[in-house]
Amino acid sequence: MLTLALRTARTRWVTFVGSFVALALGVGLLTTMGLGLAATLDAPRRLPERFAQAPVVVKGDDVLRVPVAGGERTARLAHPGPVTPELARLLAALGPTTEDRSFPVRAEGGPKHLVGHPWSVAAFAPYTLDAGRAPHADDEVVTTGWARPGARIDTDHGPLTVVGTVTDRGFEHAVFWTDARAARLSPAIDQLVVAADPTAVEVAVQNAVRALPGRDAEVRVLTGRDRRYADPDPERDSEALLAVNAALGTAGGVTGFVSVFVVASTFAFAVARRREEFALLRTVGATPGQIRRTVIAEALLLGVAASAAGCLLGAYGAPVFVSYLVDAGLAPRWFTLGDATWPFHAAFWAGLLVALAGAVAASWRAGRVAPAEALREAAFETRTMTPGRWIVGAGLLAAGLGTLAHALLTDPSDLLHRKTYISRPMLLIVAFALLSPVLVRPLVRSIAWLPARLPGAGGMLIRENASAGTRRTAAVAAPVLVTVALAGSLLGTTATLNEAKAAEIRWRTTADHVITAGAGGFDPATIERIRAVPGTEISATAATAVHVREEGTALIRSDARAVDPAALARTARLPLTAGTITDLDDDSVIVTEEWERHTVGSTVEVWLGDGTRRALRIAAVMSIGTGGNGAYVTPANAPGATVDRIDVRLATGADPRTVGAALAEAARPAGGRVLTADRWMSENRPGTGRTTRAGLLLVLGIALLYTGIGLANTLVMATSDRARDLTVLRLAGAGRGQVLRMVAGESLLVVLVGAIAGTLVAALNLAGIRAALGVLHARGVLVIPWDALAATYGACAAVAVAAAVVPAALCLRRGAAERAGKRG
Known part of the structure; x- marks a missing residue:
C-alpha cells in the first residue's frame, strides 16, 4: 500500500508541497522563538561599576524580608534607608570609610538623568581625570564629559563652574562636588565604603541592625561581584531579559497555537481531498487499517523531512529575528543568541507530532468508509460534522464560555491580566473552527443572497460552490478566523482597558491644575x-x-x-x-x-x-x-x-x-510643570507601553504571516483539485475571464465567512472584558479595533484572491492546451 501510494505521489505533488511548506514554516517559527527564549534565560554576569575598586560597600536597607510559611519573601523597598550616622561611626572604628551620596541634579542644557556625587567616591569606579582638576570650592564640579572645563552651568543647586572632566564610563551622567558640599546638598549617607575585613564589617552591621525594632529591612554588606548591587539600577539586565522573555513567551505560545492549528487543518484537508483515491482503494479490497497505516506512514515521512527543514530554517532565521528585537528596542543591545540546542529538539518533535496527529484524525474517518459507499463518498461530501467533531467543538465552546462566566463570578480582575486575555481566546477560536461547517452554509447563503440574484450565473455559482464544498470552505476560512479573532481580541482588549483607565482618571480628577515635579x-x-x-x-x-x-x-x-x-x-x-x-x-x-x-x-x-x-x-x-x-x-x-x-x-x-x-x-x-487638568490627563492618558505594543504587533504579525501562508497553501490545493470543474465550465461556454472572476469571488466569499466567524469570536472575548470591567465598577466603553480588523480583512482577501486565481489560470491554460491537442 505504501509503495503504491508513493508511486502515485507525483499526481498529488501540490498536496505534498502545501503540507511540507506549512509544517516546515511552523517548525521554523517554533525554532526561532525557542532559540530567542533560550537566550533570555541567562543574564550576563554584570560586573560592579561605580564600586569596582571598593573593598567593602555597606548599603542602607533596601531589601524587605518577611517571614512566611516555609521560608521568607523578599521585595525591593520603595524608599531605601540610609546608612545611619551611628552605624557609620561604628564602622569607622574598623578602618577608613568613604561616604557616598547620590541625588538628582537638573542642569540647563545637561543630560536628562543627571546625578550628583561627592568627589571622593569617584576613585572607586575608577573615574580618572582626563582634563582639569578636582573641585575645591562649593561652586566647582567635575563632570563625566557632558560639560567641558571652564564652562558655567545653571543648576537647581545654583550656578557652577566645571573645573575638570572624567571619562564617561557609560552607566551614568554624573556631577561631582566636594565632599562637604555634597553632604550639605544630601545629608543622608546612601552607601559607605569601608576599608576593613569583610567579616568584621558583617558582624558589626548585624549587631547594629538588631537594635532597630519594628524593621524587617536588611542593611547589606557587599563584596566581590555583589558590589554591583550598589550601582544604579543593578537589576536592569535581568529586568530587560524578563521583558524579552515575557514577549517571546507570549509570541511563542501564540506561534505554537497558530502553527498547530494551521498545520493540523492543512493535513486534515490534504487527507480529506484524497477521498476519491481512498474510494478506489477500498473498492479493490484495501482494508481500513491499510489506508490508515498508509496515511500515517506518509505523514511520518513528510513530517520528518519538513521538521528537519524547519529546524534549518529556524537556525538561519533566529539571528535575523534577534537583530530585529535589538533594533526595535525590544531587547537590550547586548542581547545575543546562546548555544542552546533544546529548541531544535522541541520544535522537531512538536512538528512531527502535529503532522501525525493531523493525519491520524483525518485518516480515521477515511478508513471507515465502507466499500459500497466509497464512490458516493468521493463524489459528494457527506457528514462533514462527525460525532467526534461535534463533541470536541461543543466541549471547547462550553469550556470557553464556562470559564469566562466562572471568572466573572469569582475573580473578574483575572480577565484583565495579559496572560489571561491572550490565552483565553484560543479556546473559542478552536471551538469555532471545529464547528465552522455548521456556520458555513447559513453564512454563505446570507452573504451571497444578493449577488446570486443579480443578472448572470456568476453569483449563483459562487454561492452553490461554496455551499456544496463545505469542508473546503471551512478549511480555507479557518486561517482567516484565527487571524481576525487574534487581532480583534488582543488589540481590542488593550484599547478597551486603556479607555477604561482613562475614564477612571477623568472621573477621579476634580482639580483645576496639576503640578508635576x-x-x-x-x-x-x-x-x-x-x-x-x-x-x-x-x-x-x-x-x-x-x-x-x-x-x-x-x-x-x-x-x-x-x-x-x-x-x-x-x-x-x-x-x-x-x-x-x-x-x-x-x-x-x-x-x-x-x-x-x-x-x-x-x-x-x-x-x-x-x-x-x-x-x-x-x-x-x-x-x-x-x-x-x-x-x-x-x-x-x-x-x-x-x-x-x-x-x-x-x-x-x-x-x-x-x-x-x-x-x-x-x-x-x-x-515643576503646571498643567491644566485637561492637559495633564491628555499627557498622562493610559496607553499600551511601547514594548507591550511592539510585542503584540510581533505576535499578530507572525500570526498574519503564517496564516496567510496556510491560507495560500489550502487555496492552491483546493483550486488545483478543481481543474476538472473549471474545464467543464469552459466547455459549457464560460469565458476565461468569467471563470477567473467566479474563482476570485468565491475566494472572497470564503474569506468573508472566516472574517465574520473571527469577528464573532473577538466580540465574545471583548464582551467578557467589558463585563469584567462592569463587575469591577470600572468606567469606559467597548473599543473594537476596526482599523486593524479592516487591514487584516484586506490582507487575507489579497492573499486568497492571488492564491486562488493564479492556480485557476494555470489550470485553464493547461486545459485549453489539452483540448487543442485533441482537436488536432
Missing part, C-alpha cells in the same frame, strides 16, 4: 510657595508603597500615595465602596477590595515603604477598577517619600490665567 520632587519650601498663591487649595501627594502578607505565603506590594486626607477630599474623587476619605489618619490606610482583608474597621499588618512594620486600621475601601487604584496612607506612614505631584483647586472667582502664572512662578525653582 522634576527629578528629586518638591522640597518643603517650594510647597509652601505654591500654597501661598492666592485663590487656591492644594493637595500635595507623594508616591510610596506598602506590602502586605496574604494567605500566610505571599508578600504583595501595593503602590500607594501619601496624602493629606482633608486636602485630597477637596481635589480628588475616590471610588469608595465603604468608609470616607476623611477617616484616614496616621493609624489607618485606605485599601481596595482586591486586598485579602478589606473590611472597614479591621486591622491589617503592613510593611511601609522603608520596611517599617505597622498595624493599621482600614479607614475606607475602594473598588478594584482596572487595578490601578492602589492604596492611600498619610505622610507619617511614608517615611522617605518626596512630594512629586500637587493638585490645585481654584477658589470661586479666581482667574485661571493669573493663578496659573503664579503657580508656574512658584514651582519653577524646583523644575
Whole structure:
C-alpha cells in the first residue's frame, strides 16, 4: 500500500508541497522563538561599576524580608534607608570609610538623568581625570564629559563652574562636588565604603541592625561581584531579559497555537481531498487499517523531512529575528543568541507530532468508509460534522464560555491580566473552527443572497460552490478566523482597558491644575510657595508603597500615595465602596477590595515603604477598577517619600490665567510643570507601553504571516483539485475571464465567512472584558479595533484572491492546451 501510494505521489505533488511548506514554516517559527527564549534565560554576569575598586560597600536597607510559611519573601523597598550616622561611626572604628551620596541634579542644557556625587567616591569606579582638576570650592564640579572645563552651568543647586572632566564610563551622567558640599546638598549617607575585613564589617552591621525594632529591612554588606548591587539600577539586565522573555513567551505560545492549528487543518484537508483515491482503494479490497497505516506512514515521512527543514530554517532565521528585537528596542543591545540546542529538539518533535496527529484524525474517518459507499463518498461530501467533531467543538465552546462566566463570578480582575486575555481566546477560536461547517452554509447563503440574484450565473455559482464544498470552505476560512479573532481580541482588549483607565482618571480628577515635579520632587519650601498663591487649595501627594502578607505565603506590594486626607477630599474623587476619605489618619490606610482583608474597621499588618512594620486600621475601601487604584496612607506612614505631584483647586472667582502664572512662578525653582487638568490627563492618558505594543504587533504579525501562508497553501490545493470543474465550465461556454472572476469571488466569499466567524469570536472575548470591567465598577466603553480588523480583512482577501486565481489560470491554460491537442 505504501509503495503504491508513493508511486502515485507525483499526481498529488501540490498536496505534498502545501503540507511540507506549512509544517516546515511552523517548525521554523517554533525554532526561532525557542532559540530567542533560550537566550533570555541567562543574564550576563554584570560586573560592579561605580564600586569596582571598593573593598567593602555597606548599603542602607533596601531589601524587605518577611517571614512566611516555609521560608521568607523578599521585595525591593520603595524608599531605601540610609546608612545611619551611628552605624557609620561604628564602622569607622574598623578602618577608613568613604561616604557616598547620590541625588538628582537638573542642569540647563545637561543630560536628562543627571546625578550628583561627592568627589571622593569617584576613585572607586575608577573615574580618572582626563582634563582639569578636582573641585575645591562649593561652586566647582567635575563632570563625566557632558560639560567641558571652564564652562558655567545653571543648576537647581545654583550656578557652577566645571573645573575638570572624567571619562564617561557609560552607566551614568554624573556631577561631582566636594565632599562637604555634597553632604550639605544630601545629608543622608546612601552607601559607605569601608576599608576593613569583610567579616568584621558583617558582624558589626548585624549587631547594629538588631537594635532597630519594628524593621524587617536588611542593611547589606557587599563584596566581590555583589558590589554591583550598589550601582544604579543593578537589576536592569535581568529586568530587560524578563521583558524579552515575557514577549517571546507570549509570541511563542501564540506561534505554537497558530502553527498547530494551521498545520493540523492543512493535513486534515490534504487527507480529506484524497477521498476519491481512498474510494478506489477500498473498492479493490484495501482494508481500513491499510489506508490508515498508509496515511500515517506518509505523514511520518513528510513530517520528518519538513521538521528537519524547519529546524534549518529556524537556525538561519533566529539571528535575523534577534537583530530585529535589538533594533526595535525590544531587547537590550547586548542581547545575543546562546548555544542552546533544546529548541531544535522541541520544535522537531512538536512538528512531527502535529503532522501525525493531523493525519491520524483525518485518516480515521477515511478508513471507515465502507466499500459500497466509497464512490458516493468521493463524489459528494457527506457528514462533514462527525460525532467526534461535534463533541470536541461543543466541549471547547462550553469550556470557553464556562470559564469566562466562572471568572466573572469569582475573580473578574483575572480577565484583565495579559496572560489571561491572550490565552483565553484560543479556546473559542478552536471551538469555532471545529464547528465552522455548521456556520458555513447559513453564512454563505446570507452573504451571497444578493449577488446570486443579480443578472448572470456568476453569483449563483459562487454561492452553490461554496455551499456544496463545505469542508473546503471551512478549511480555507479557518486561517482567516484565527487571524481576525487574534487581532480583534488582543488589540481590542488593550484599547478597551486603556479607555477604561482613562475614564477612571477623568472621573477621579476634580482639580483645576496639576503640578508635576522634576527629578528629586518638591522640597518643603517650594510647597509652601505654591500654597501661598492666592485663590487656591492644594493637595500635595507623594508616591510610596506598602506590602502586605496574604494567605500566610505571599508578600504583595501595593503602590500607594501619601496624602493629606482633608486636602485630597477637596481635589480628588475616590471610588469608595465603604468608609470616607476623611477617616484616614496616621493609624489607618485606605485599601481596595482586591486586598485579602478589606473590611472597614479591621486591622491589617503592613510593611511601609522603608520596611517599617505597622498595624493599621482600614479607614475606607475602594473598588478594584482596572487595578490601578492602589492604596492611600498619610505622610507619617511614608517615611522617605518626596512630594512629586500637587493638585490645585481654584477658589470661586479666581482667574485661571493669573493663578496659573503664579503657580508656574512658584514651582519653577524646583523644575515643576503646571498643567491644566485637561492637559495633564491628555499627557498622562493610559496607553499600551511601547514594548507591550511592539510585542503584540510581533505576535499578530507572525500570526498574519503564517496564516496567510496556510491560507495560500489550502487555496492552491483546493483550486488545483478543481481543474476538472473549471474545464467543464469552459466547455459549457464560460469565458476565461468569467471563470477567473467566479474563482476570485468565491475566494472572497470564503474569506468573508472566516472574517465574520473571527469577528464573532473577538466580540465574545471583548464582551467578557467589558463585563469584567462592569463587575469591577470600572468606567469606559467597548473599543473594537476596526482599523486593524479592516487591514487584516484586506490582507487575507489579497492573499486568497492571488492564491486562488493564479492556480485557476494555470489550470485553464493547461486545459485549453489539452483540448487543442485533441482537436488536432
